[in-house]
Amino acid sequence: MENYNERYARHYALSDFxxxxxxxxxxxxxxxxxxxxxxxxxxxYLVSAGIGRVGIVDHDYISLSNxxxxxxxxxxxxxxxxxxxxxxxxxxxxxxxxxxxxQTELNSKNALGIPxxxxxxxxxxxxxxxxxxxxxxxxxxxxxxxxxxxYKYEGQVAVFNWNQKYQxxxxxxxxxxxxxxxxxxxxxxxxxxxLPGMIGMIQANEVIKICTGLGEVLDGxxxxxxxxxxxxxxxxxxxxxxVEDLIPKNREDFEATDYEFLxxxxxxxxxxxxxxxxxxxxxxxxxxxxxxREIGELPKADFNHINIPLSELNDRLSELExxxxxxxxxxxxxxxxAAEILLEHFGNHKKISHLKGxxxxxxxxxxxKNS
Amino acid sequence: MEIKxxxxxxxxxxxxxxxxxxxxxxTSLKAKLLSQFPKLADKKFAFAVNRKLVHDExxxxxxxxxVALMPPYSxx
Numbered sequence: 001m002e003n004y005n006e007r008y009a010r011h012y013a014l015s016d017f018x019x020x021x022x023x024x025x026x027x028x029x030x031x032x033x034x035x036x037x038x039x040x041x042x043x044x045y046l047v048s049a050g051i052g053r054v055g056i057v058d059h060d061y062i063s064l065s066n067x068x069x070x071x072x073x074x075x076x077x078x079x080x081x082x083x084x085x086x087x088x089x090x091x092x093x094x095x096x097x098x099x100x101x102x103q104t105e106l107n108s109k110n111a112l113g114i115p116x117x118x119x120x121x122x123x124x125x126x127x128x129x130x131x132x133x134x135x136x137x138x139x140x141x142x143x144x145x146x147x148x149x150x151y152k153y154e155g156q157v158a159v160f161n162w163n164q165k166y167q168x169x170x171x172x173x174x175x176x177x178x179x180x181x182x183x184x185x186x187x188x189x190x191x192x193x194x195l196p197g198m199i200g201m202i203q204a205n206e207v208i209k210i211c212t213g214l215g216e217v218l219d220g221x222x223x224x225x226x227x228x229x230x231x232x233x234x235x236x237x238x239x240x241x242x243v244e245d246l247i248p249k250n251r252e253d254f255e256a257t258d259y260e261f262l263x264x265x266x267x268x269x270x271x272x273x274x275x276x277x278x279x280x281x282x283x284x285x286x287x288x289x290x291x292x293r294e295i296g297e298l299p300k301a302d303f304n305h306i307n308i309p310l311s312e313l314n315d316r317l318s319e320l321e322x323x324x325x326x327x328x329x330x331x332x333x334x335x336x337x338a339a340e341i342l343l344e345h346f347g348n349h350k351k352i353s354h355l356k357g358x359x360x361x362x363x364x365x366x367x368x369k370n371s
Numbered sequence: 372m373e374i375k376x377x378x379x380x381x382x383x384x385x386x387x388x389x390x391x392x393x394x395x396x397x398t399s400l401k402a403k404l405l406s407q408f409p410k411l412a413d414k415k416f417a418f419a420v421n422r423k424l425v426h427d428e429x430x431x432x433x434x435x436x437x438v439a440l441m442p443p444y445s446x447x
Contacts, residue, residue, distance in 0.1 A: 038447045126447035149444035151380045156444050173424065174443045178415040191446060222424070224379055224441065233377070235419040235439060241426040 007096070008050055021212040022050060028211045031055040031115055033106060033134060034124035035082045037196030038148050038203065040072045042122055045204040047090045051211070053098040054090070055118055058083040059105035063364035069193035079368030106130060108255050111137040120207055122146045124200065128177040129263040135160065135170040136247045140254060144210055145169070148203040152189055155199035158222045158237070159206055168220035171243035177263040195227050270339040271353035273326065275365035278355045287324040292338040297330065299359060310334045317345050328355035328362075374400070374432050378440040385410045386440070397428040400438065416442040 003023075004012075011022045028051050032042050035058040047054055062070070062077045062085060070082075077085045087101035102114055106125075111133050115121050121143050123134050131149070138145040144162040147170060148155065160169040202225070209215045224233045248254035261268065273281060282289045282303060289305040292313065308316050310329070325342060327335040335354035342352050355362060373393055378386045385408050394400035397418055405411055418425050419439040420432070432438065 034447055036447055124447050126445060128443070128445050131445060148447065150446040151442075151444035154380055154444070173417055173441075174415060178443055179413075189446075196447065222441065233379070233439065234422065235441070236423045238424050238426070 005050075005096075007094070011049070016214060017212065021214065024212045025050050025208065026052045028120065028207075029053040029055075029118045030120045030122060030207055031057065031118035032122045032124055033057045033130070034126065035070075035072070035086045036060070036066065036124065036126060037069045037150070037191065037193075038124035038200040039122075040070045040086070041197045041200030042124055042148075042204045042207075043086060043090055044072065044093065045201060046207060047094045047097050047099070049204075049208060050094065051097060051207070053100065053118070055100045055102060055114065056083045056086050056090075057102040057104065057106055057114060058086070059103060061365075061368055064367050065364065069191065069196050071197070106133060108133060108257050108259060112141060112251055112254060115143055116141055118143070120144050120146065120210055122148070122203055122207060124148060124203070127263070129259040131170065132177050132263065133259040136254060136257075139167075139169050139171075139247050140251070146203050146206045146210070148199050150191060150195050150199055153192065153195065153226060153228045155195060155202075155225045155227070156222055157199060157202045157206065157218060157225070159210070159218045159220070162210060162217060162219045166220060166239065168237045168239045169243070169247075171246050172237050172239050172241060173222060175241070175243050175246055179264050192227070198227060199225065264336075269343055269348070269352070270336065271351070272356040273353050274356060275362045278326065278328070278362060281324075281353070282326055284324060286322050287326060288320065288322040289326045289328065290320070290338075291329070292327050292334050293329050299363060301328070301359060310338050313338055313341055317342075320346075320350075322350075324351040324353070326353050326355070329358050331358040331360055332356050333358075372432050372434050372436070374434075374436045374438050376400075376438050376440065380442040380444055382411070382414060382416050382440045382442045385414070394432055394438075396431045397425065397438075400432065401428065404440075414442060416440045 083103040329335040
């Protein structure tokens, strides 16, 4: 057999898959966005299976608390960039796959460029701003999108934009993003390590089915999986509701859309501080750092700060005399809420910033730094 | 009409994962749920009737229909 490769012998042997199926995988180009809990299993299985070209997009760094579920990384990788470590490890797993690493955060400026180079896009991100950004980009680019998401012990998988006749996308399911305060993420609610493994593997399976034509793709269907009961509930997503008006019409509109703003993750006139910027700026002159968590919440902040719980903020505004107010909380949601209250009250008379990702992000950054 | 309700994710934590409830259509079901579970008011979720997503809330429900409440998940 020409081009026989022992590595894929078990694929060749599989009925209905065989050599032709493998050739289809070898020709496929798949972009995996997010190399975290979902991204790790997706990447491992796609690279092992011999997808021709695999792109990895992630801007994050490996932290200790990632390791109970993000199985591409080891303890010595803490503090290193996920995309690069993943690319190296995957290259060792299967050097025959062309692996391209994008150590960058997807935003409306690059989200049409990078995916354009690929046949299938896999959404393994962990926030709604990224999910709506990717959805809209895939609609504009007419690229099949394999969506996966988790919450506690449940996960969702769906395939969008695959069937050209019956086009369904994430906005047919949830036309607009929820408000951030109504959504909890893994940092807050926790996650059992095997769940993203299971959901990621369903996503990888969908990619393989799309590439090879095997089985039935979850096209326009939402699958919900419960890991505690193994119950699977699949619903057909209808495209009867028109969502065209919600999606940018063209590249120009898309690039002008601020998805973080739409999803309430960032607000104009309130500066988001990364852990690095926060550390630098908190000791600036005329600056006060305010913990807006309730009294006694852990971890305690081990730097100079005052504590005004969000619930008391409206009554204690007069205590804030400094020019620059830096707010923080556990995950960055309450501090953003508090920043809105301050913006309403002080307008442009004070500079208002908050620690994006909260004290959790700060701690993860410090853990990465120390090891 | 008695219908069977299945709720997922955060919604199930409020309503319970499964319950039987009387409702004529989705509008009346929604109103009933909101009065029984006020915490649902600020939650986002989609309705699926007999495993098909439904946006038109005037849809009439039949005896033993299965109505699923599906919230968006974002974790990854």
